[in-house]
Amino acid sequence: MDILYGLGHGFGVALQPQNIVWCFLGCFLGTVVGILPGLGPAATIAILMPLTLNMDPAGGIIMLAGIYYGAKYGGSTTSILLNMPGESSSVVSCIDGYQMALKGRAGAALGIAAISSFIAGTVGIVLLTLVAPAVARFALSFSSPEYFALMVFGLSLVVLLSGASLLKGLLALLVGLWLSTVGIDLFTAQSRFTFGRPELLGGLDFVVIAIGVFAIAEIMTTIQNRAEGRLIPVPKGFRNLLPSWEELKASRFAFVNGSITGFVIGVLPGAGSAIASFIAYGIEKAVSKRKEMFGHGAPEGLAAPEGANNADTGGALVPLLTLGIPGGGTTAILLSALILWGVRPGPLMITESPDIFWGLVASMYVGNVVLLLLNLPLVPAFAQLLRVPKWVLFPVIFGLAIIGAYSVSGRIFDVELLAAFGLLGFLMAKLGFPSAPLILGFVLGDAMERALRQSLMMSQGDITSLFQRPISLTLLIGAAIILILPMVGFINRFRVRAISEGA
Amino acid sequence: MKLSSLFAPALAVAVGLAAIPAAQAQFVPNRPLEIAVHAGPGSGNDVFARALISVIEANNLSPVRIQVANKPGGGSTTAAAYVASKAGTSNTLGVFTNIWITDPLVSAEATNPLSSMTPLALVIREPGLIAVKADSPYQTLGDFIEAAKAEPGKLSQSGGSVLARENVLRQLIMMETGADWQFISFPSGGERLAALLGGHVDLMIVEPGEAAEQVRSGAMRVIAAVSEERLPTFPDVPTLTEAGLNVPNLPQIRGIVAPPGMPAEAVAYYSDMIRQATESQQWQDYVSENGFEAAFTTPEETSAFVAEYTEQLAGILEAAGLEIVKR
Structure with a gap:
């Protein structure tokens, strides 16, 4: 009853006309920055934060949070249309989303992304509403060995992301793991693989690598294959721009999977939404009856990760609002905004600032509806983008890619790196190396290494500590099963046949 | 000049x-x-x-x-x-x-x-505050240091880079007292705090603003202040010098x-x-x-x-x- 009463009170706050306006404005801005690669929600919120200080705190946090979850909606757009992930959580959406666009289902892909985002985003908030305090305790029980096991589990998904050659997938993964070690090591303050370049001290940026090996490499491959004249078909008619009933039906498990996986992983302060979307994709493919479709435009292969990265927002707010612990860059900024308004997030927030807590939660229900209404009508418009002739579209993508890389930290060095990674991605594509494992290794490698070293320090060098904790043991066994199964000869032949039949 | x-x-x-x-x-x-x-x-x-x-x-x-x-x-x-x-x-x-x-x-x-x-x-x-989890057995910094002497390397502190003040201060206290405990790096403040509140590490140094709410809600206990004088917001918490440590206040x-x-x-x-x-x-x-x-x-x-x-x-x-x- 307390929850219903609180939520009712929250809707009283969220449905005040000015707060609906703030919510709409936040969602709109979020969608825009989500679409633009390079400009992220964290920077946008930080820039707008001083302007909100004179606002009513409830309206202010409603708007800033709208930017946060709105950006997740927008993030998939460039992944699907241009194979250009704007943030780490939308990388996985490239895999099947872009393939759908190549098959003329761009509108359907955008539609599925929006619907999946809506469903999972809403489920994430329902879970935030109902189980926040209990789940917060679960988040705190996760220590470094569990994080290590979670990252290993994520890395084992390389098996499912590799395509025909597992060996090539593993090699790409190793390159990704190596790239994640570049920069100053937090534990020793030593620089690794920086070759004396101060620009490399901070490590490589995800946006630069992902745009390079996905978007730039894709353009170069297409240009080289010009003789084939591969044009992306965009069917006419409004009906063909929306997901078909079959596509939605194929995604029905993905909606659930993405919602739950995204929320559970989102709750963990040290995990991040990229791993949530990778694991949701892995689960989806592992249980699918048509694994061969994945990587060739399976709608459920888009719906699962897209859902996961939206449910992740609801999860990430759990430790922030109930424990005062921010899980990532964007939630850390929301925390500083709340503190500037004089609201202290923590166990006492629900009882002491019910207007803010319940107002924010209720506004997120409203916000998800706003985002669906905002995004669905845009689908046909965005899908038309692919009608633009290539001699216009490609330079525009190049321009966007360069702006995205440059805006990471305003250095031309990142643009040079972008060119290098574009070339690497092109060569990998030519030689049949998949690029998703490279990104997987890069995104998870740093966190995995850190968690391993933390675990070993905590246990004073005793590696068995990793296997003595139930959650980490379970995850490590799961990873071992996923890794070993395809190595067993006949299963692997079966797997290869299934994939080549699909291709 | x-x-x-x-x-x-x-x-x-x-x-x-x-x-x-x-x-x-x-x-x-x-x-x-x-x-x-x-x-x-x-x-x-x-x-x-x-x-x-x-x-x-x-x-x-x-x-x-x-x-x-x-x-x-x-x-x-x-x-x-x-x-x-x-x-x-x-x-x-x-x-x-x-x-x-x-x-x-x-x-x-x-x-x-x-x-x-x-x-x-x-x-x-x-200023910084040295904090432990609310149900930690260490009531004072002295308790922690004694425990860290008794079992060298077993206790741990969460923090950021090894170059950060929190680690430099740990080095100073270890050199002064002969105690020995681990410094475990976490990249974000949220993870450091989660490691302490989850009971995975024993100690951390927090900013007063960050500590206030955790102390008020009963999740954290502050055992010493890294400052010249006691902090107005934490009048009962002794400074390092008052806690009996002869280390410079960095x-x-x-x-x-x-x-x-x-x-x-x-x-x-x-x-x-x-x-x-x-x-x-x-x-x-x-x-x-x-x-x-x-x-x-x-x-x-x-x-x-x-x-x-x-x-x-x-x-x-x-x-x-x-x-x-x-x-």
């Missing part, structure tokens, strides 16, 4: 007219002022810079617009290189902290030590640095601007709300402080086993 000798003729005239501020009036910024910050939007330094800017603007202390330039990467290295690249100009400043001193000590790639630029002013010092500082070779008039102008901002009521409210200590210094005092503090930190890091590549 070189600055004052360059400045002397103008100063003589100005003193003759009995109006020292006239010397400052010679320089007025005519382009937007940029303040470089070594961390991303929303980080402590970013919030600090934006707070300072809003106070300057609220008091009409700057005729031009001021904006933050976020230059993250390599600790302070990218931002320091950026400020250094503006040598001789008068439209860029930077926010410096302790790592602007420590990064160049241990990293060969960090080629712009604070002493090679123009340190303008210290603005605040941040301040966590935030200050403003200018590029190398900024013209003396501009240096004087900005120093004066920062002084006026820090004297305002809004700034004093900001400082006390966050549990900081005001610490305004002149450019000369700041340079002297930086030189002395660099030597002190280099000595401690070296004793802790880090390789000092240059001083």
